[in-house]
Amino acid sequence: MRMYMTxxxxxxxxxxxxxxxxxxxxxxxxxxLKEPISFKVTVRKEEILDVDIRxxxxxxxxxxxxxxRNLVQTIYLVERICGICCHSHTTCFTQALEEIGGIKPSERxxxxxxxxxxxxxxxxHLLLLGLIAYDVxxxxxxxxxxHVRESILDLFEEITGNRIHHAMNTIxxxxxxxxxxxxxxxxxxLKKIEKSVxxxxxVFQDKTVEKRxxxxxxxxxxxxxxxxxxxxxxxxxxxxxxxRRDYPYAAYGELKNSFSVVLRDGADAYAxxxxxxxxxxxxxxxxxxxLDELPNGSISMEESVLKLMRKIPEGETVSMVEAPRGExxxxxxxxxxxxxxxxxxxxxxxxxxxxLKLMLIGGEIADIPVTVASIDPCISCxxxxxxxxxxxxxxxxxxxxxxxxxxxxx
Amino acid sequence: xxxxxxxxxxFPVVFFLSLLFEGIDRKVHARMQKRxxxxxxxxxxxxxxxxxxxxxxxxxxxxxxxxxxPIIAAATSILGxxxxxxxxxYKTDVGGDLILVLYLLxxxxxxxxxxxxxxxxxxxxxxxxxKMTMLIAYEVPMLIxxxxxxxxxxxxxxxxxVSAQIxxxxxxxxxxxxxxxxxxxxxxxxxxxxxxxxxxxxxxxxEIIHGSLVEYGGPYLALIKLAKAASNFALTLLAAxxxxxxxxxxxxxxxxxxxxxxLSLVIALIFWLLTITVPRTIFARLKIGQAFKFYWLIPLxxxxxxxxxxxxxx
Numbered sequence: 001m002r003m004y005m006t007x008x009x010x011x012x013x014x015x016x017x018x019x020x021x022x023x024x025x026x027x028x029x030x031x032x033l034k035e036p037i038s039f040k041v042t043v044r045k046e047e048i049l050d051v052d053i054r055x056x057x058x059x060x061x062x063x064x065x066x067x068x069r070n071l072v073q074t075i076y077l078v079e080r081i082c083g084i085c086c087h088s089h090t091t092c093f094t095q096a097l098e099e100i101g102g103i104k105p106s107e108r109x110x111x112x113x114x115x116x117x118x119x120x121x122x123x124x125h126l127l128l129l130g131l132i133a134y135d136v137x138x139x140x141x142x143x144x145x146x147h148v149r150e151s152i153l154d155l156f157e158e159i160t161g162n163r164i165h166h167a168m169n170t171i172x173x174x175x176x177x178x179x180x181x182x183x184x185x186x187x188x189x190l191k192k193i194e195k196s197v198x199x200x201x202x203v204f205q206d207k208t209v210e211k212r213x214x215x216x217x218x219x220x221x222x223x224x225x226x227x228x229x230x231x232x233x234x235x236x237x238x239x240x241x242x243x244r245r246d247y248p249y250a251a252y253g254e255l256k257n258s259f260s261v262v263l264r265d266g267a268d269a270y271a272x273x274x275x276x277x278x279x280x281x282x283x284x285x286x287x288x289x290x291l292d293e294l295p296n297g298s299i300s301m302e303e304s305v306l307k308l309m310r311k312i313p314e315g316e317t318v319s320m321v322e323a324p325r326g327e328x329x330x331x332x333x334x335x336x337x338x339x340x341x342x343x344x345x346x347x348x349x350x351x352x353x354x355x356l357k358l359m360l361i362g363g364e365i366a367d368i369p370v371t372v373a374s375i376d377p378c379i380s381c382x383x384x385x386x387x388x389x390x391x392x393x394x395x396x397x398x399x400x401x402x403x404x405x406x407x408x409x410x
Numbered sequence: 411x412x413x414x415x416x417x418x419x420x421f422p423v424v425f426f427l428s429l430l431f432e433g434i435d436r437k438v439h440a441r442m443q444k445r446x447x448x449x450x451x452x453x454x455x456x457x458x459x460x461x462x463x464x465x466x467x468x469x470x471x472x473x474x475x476x477x478x479x480p481i482i483a484a485a486t487s488i489l490g491x492x493x494x495x496x497x498x499x500y501k502t503d504v505g506g507d508l509i510l511v512l513y514l515l516x517x518x519x520x521x522x523x524x525x526x527x528x529x530x531x532x533x534x535x536x537x538x539x540x541k542m543t544m545l546i547a548y549e550v551p552m553l554i555x556x557x558x559x560x561x562x563x564x565x566x567x568x569x570x571x572v573s574a575q576i577x578x579x580x581x582x583x584x585x586x587x588x589x590x591x592x593x594x595x596x597x598x599x600x601x602x603x604x605x606x607x608x609x610x611x612x613x614x615x616x617e618i619i620h621g622s623l624v625e626y627g628g629p630y631l632a633l634i635k636l637a638k639a640a641s642n643f644a645l646t647l648l649a650a651x652x653x654x655x656x657x658x659x660x661x662x663x664x665x666x667x668x669x670x671x672x673l674s675l676v677i678a679l680i681f682w683l684l685t686i687t688v689p690r691t692i693f694a695r696l697k698i699g700q701a702f703k704f705y706w707l708i709p710l711x712x713x714x715x716x717x718x719x720x721x722x723x724x
Contacts, residue, residue, distance in 0.1 A: 024532045032616035045539065046698060135616045137607045137695025143443040208608055208694040365536060366697045369616045 020044050024365070028057045032135050032369035035379035037353075039360075039368070046364045051357045058379065066343040071097060071309045074340060075169065081345065082378050083164050084127060087113075087120045088323035089345075090169040095249060096319035096332035097171055101312035107251070107295040109173035114251040115290045116159070116168050117321075118283040122193070123152040124324035125232075125276040125283075128376045129200060132273055135369035136212040141203050148196040151189050158182055171308045173300030183291050190284055197280045204277060213270035217359035217371035220267055227358070230351045231326015232279065233375045236272035238265035243322035250321075251290070258289040269367075269374035276376075309338055316342075323348055325376045349378045416500055420492035425636065428491065428643035429453040431679055435687045442691045453639065460632035468625050470530025479525035480626065480633035483518045487637040490514035491644035494568050498651060498671055503569035511568065512556055515644055516549055518637045519603070523612070525634070526622020537621020540698050541612035547705035548602035554713035555595040558720040559652060562589060572651055575658040583653040588719030593653035595713040600649065600685040602705065604642045608693035609701055642686060643678070649685075650677035 022043050028036035036057035042050040062081055066074045078089045091113055098105065105113075130145035153163045160166040160176050168174050178186075203209070219229070224237035234241055242261040244252045262278040264271035301308060314336030320329050326348030333342040352375045359371045433450040440447025449455075467473045490511050497503060523541040526534035559582070563571045575582050583593035602609040613621040626634055650656075656677050657670035696704070 022532055022535060024536070031619055043536075046536075133694070137610065137614060137616065138693070139607070140443045140691050141694075143445060147444060206694065208696060211700055212694055212697065364697060364699075366611070366614065366617050366695075 021049065026368055033372065033379075034131070035377070037372075037377065037379045039356075039372075041360070041365070041368065043365055046366065048360050048363050048365065048368070051360045053353065053356060055353070055379070063343050063345060067340050069340075070338040071312060071334070071340065072171070072305055074343070075171070076167065078343075078345070079165050079167065081347070084124045084378060085120060085323040085325065085328070086165050087116050087168060088321050088328050090167075091117060091250065092319045092321045092323075092328050092330045093332065093343075094169045094171055095321070096317045096330055097312055097334070099317045099319065100315040100332070100334055101171070101308065103172045103301065103308060105173045105301075106297045106299065108177075108297045109299045110251040111290050111294050112174045112176075112178060112299060113169065114255065115178070115287060116156075116166060116174075117250065118286050118290070119152055119155060120166075121324045122280055122283045123149050123156075124376075125280055126152070126200075128276060128373065129204070129273065132213070132269075132370060132373050133209070135373050136209060138206075138209060141200070141209075144196075144203075145200055148193060148200070151193060155186055155189055158185060170300060170305050171312075172303075172305070173298075175300070177299045178294065183294070186287070187291060190287060194281070194284050197277070197284070201277050204273060210270065212366075212370060213273060213374075214266075214268055216269040216363065216367045217272075217374055218268050219355050219359050221265070223358055224267075224355070227355050228351055229326075229355050230348050231322070231324075231376075232262075232275045233272055233326065233352050233355065235262060236264050236275045236374075237267040238263060241327070243320050243327050247320055249319075254293075255286060255289060259283075259286045269370050272374045312336070312338075325349060325378060326352065347378065349375075353377060416496045416502075417489070417492050420496040420499075421488055424488050424491040424495060424640055424643065427495075427675065428488075428639040429457065429636070431643055431646075431682055432639045434679065435682060438683055438687050439691055442687075453635075457632050457636060460627075460635070461629050463628035465628050465630065466625075468529055468531070471625060472528045472530075475528040476525060476625075477630065479521050479528070480630040480637070483521035483525070483637040484633040484640070486514045486521065487518035487641035487644065490518065491640045491647065494644065494647055494651065495671075497569045498572065498674060499668070501569060501573075503565075503567035503573075506566045508556060508560060508566050508568045508571070511644065511648065512553060515603070515641050516545070518641050519545060522622050522634055522637065525626070526624070529622075529625035531625050533618045533620075533624045534622055536618045537612050537624070540618075540621060543698055543702055544602055544609070544612055547702045548599045548709070551595050551705065551709035551713035552599040552603065554710075554717055555592040555599070556652075558588060558592045558713070558717045561717070561720045562586065562592075568652075572655050572658075575655040579658055581654050581656065581658065586719070586724055588716045588722075588724050589653065591712050591716035591719065593649070595709045595716060596649055596653065597681070597685055598709045598712070599705075600642075600645050600681070601689050602701070603645055604686050605638065606686045607690045608696045609689075610695060611698050611701055614695055642682065646678040646681040646685070647674070649681050650674050654681075 024041045024043055026039040026041050027033050028038045038054040040052040041048055062077060066077055069077060075090055075093060078093045079086045081089050126145050126149040130142045133141035133145060156166055157163045159178065159182060160168050168176060219237050221238045224234050224239050229237065229239065240261060240263055245256065245261055248256060259282045262275050262282060264275050312334055314334055316333035318329065318331050320327060328348055329346040331344035333340065335341045355375065356372060360368060363371065432453045436452060437447045437450050467476055493507050493511050497507065519541065523538050527538035559571060560566050563574050565571065571582065578585065582589050584590065605613055613623055623631065623634060651674050654677055655674065657673050
């Protein structure tokens with residue numbers, strides 16, 4: 001209940017105390033946040049007056065690491081950027097390499113990439129729906145949603161051998177093929193999953209859930225456009241954008257008739273949740289089409305990956321995919337000697353995180369977890385180094401050059 | 411002297427029963443969520459484990475209040491449960507114990523709330539203000555419903571209400587419309603008093619990290635958990651015996667002896683499951699404004715209605 005404001009020029013250090021305000025640290029460790037991010041929230045009773053967002057608790061220096069590895073090693077490295085959308089990262093990266101190297105993967109490989117992509121979207125959305133349910137205190141729905149997600153993870157294990165980091169992509173194709181037996185299994189599971197998703201959709205219409213989500217974290221169409229929000233968060237505010245439709249990649253060009261972009265103009269947490277629920281149905285349809293129309297042929301190049309890697313010349317490109325959380329952008333600059341000059345990753349969370357301030361101010365404390373969850377933040381993707389000098393009260397961002405200079409000094 | 415002995419004997423019984431009920435509650439909750447759930451004696455394990463842990467008092471806390479409060483909370487709520495249980499077993503009536511029990515139970519809530527605010531944690535402060543609002547929301551209708559019961563039975567003694575039901579061979583909630591309304595009010599207030607989802611606003615885990623309990627750990631937390639379990643047990647026992655004393659419908663041993671106590675406990679457990687476990691499973695947490703509005707729009711008018719009806723003699 002105290003907030004001290006000190007005036008440094010005054011020798012007597014007059015302390016003004018505003019007892020009506022309370023500064024609540026929200027994170028970096030908090031039950032509602034699964035990853036470290038910190039909000040310094042100023043509240044008066046339940047109302048939020050100001051929010052200060054801080055990132056950088058789990059910066060891992062992946063971009064710098066990538067510059068010290070060869071291209072194939074980097075595929076596995078970028079997969080580790082995020083556990084949930086690992087396939088999006090590898091697809092985006094291999095796509096860039098294939099474009100620089102002029103390699104064209106087979107139709108079947110592209111379809112399989114798309115299949116895993118959509119399964120990943122489903123498991124990511126289910127995970128988020130569960131978390132939203134948990135944040136509003138609806139543990140039963142949380143348990144149920146994650147129970148459904150489990151069956152998708154089982155499918156991943158069946159197809160790729162791994163539940164989370166699938167390691168499906170490689171330069172020029174994919175690493176695992178789909179047998180007719182697996183197709184049957186995926187189809188069977190999809191039937192059950194569709195039924196469960198319908199049930200989840202019904203439960204999200206529950207009065208108490210609606211009360212917690214409607215008119216919470218409102219971000220209008222114009223604000224969403226100005227802040228360049230991406231993915232389901234933007235589509236919840238009525239911004240029609242989807243990389244799958246706008247700049248088709250993998251097999252989305254051929255499949256453009258079997259999915260539609262889900263749009264809602266509620267602009268609140270409920271609209272963003274609803275977009276994700278309906279995208280689950282779109283993904284189910286898309287996977288069914290892929291399984292029906294799966295072309296024949298090989299799944300990867302005849303040459304070994306290492307040979308392909310050596311052939312990739314010096315060049316640069318920008319690659320984009322629609323990750324479950326929104327537009328994921330890679331800038332890749334190869335050095336022609338199996339390595340990279342520069343890798344720049346712009347994850348969807350980095351684009352979305354600024355909108356949180358607008359969404360939170362004016363809301364209630366009870367809305368913080370739901371609002372934060374509704375943009376589906378993936379903090380580990382979004383971390384950048386920022387050094388805060390407590391004495392001088394200044395913040396500056398340290399870049400690689402700075403780090404190198406420091407390294408040389410020692 | 412005799413009464414004190416009885417109460418002392420009732421303490422371990424309340425301790426055992428309230429933790430057992432909580433274990434059953436957790437098991438049923440888990441089964442409704444398609445989980446296996448913890449063993450029924452898990453609350454006992456938790457209690458023992460927490461009791462063997464280190465005592466931590468934060469530097470910002472005013473340590474005297476902070477450490478005294480778990481003990482007071484546990485003592486008051488166990489006493490609140492022990493008085494009705496003891497008078498049920500020994501069939502004694504103590505004048506005015508109905509009001510005493512309700513204030514003991516409110517006391518344990520207030521104690522936990524004050525403990526949170528004495529911890530010096532901002533989450534504790536938010537928990538304090540939320541609990542304060544909730545207390546105003548549910549304590550008033552709850553008290554009024556009990557007052558209308560005592561108006562109806564012309565007695566403030568707990569066992570008088572029970573024996574009136576035995577005499578009439580009828581459950582109190584079905585005797586008059588005013589009592590049916592009072593029973594409904596009391597049952598509606600139990601989830602808020604128990605701090606269970608959808609009304610666990612004052613200690614919402616994902617919002618304010620258990621609010622008042624945020625700085626408590628080890629033996630202090632064990633005592634507070636025990637206090638909560640005992641107060642839930644007391645509330646459901648009160649609901650089961652004041653309004654629905656089922657043994658009154660039977661003759662002989664079942665209506666009077668230990669069989670009656672056992673039957674009441676079973677009814678109390680059923681009420682626990684209906685008023686605490688089921689809402690916890692099927693609802694999302696409400697916001698403080700929504701909960702306050704609910705309590706002042708439905709239970710409060712209901713309680714006033716029951717009061718008005720019982721003064722009219724209906």
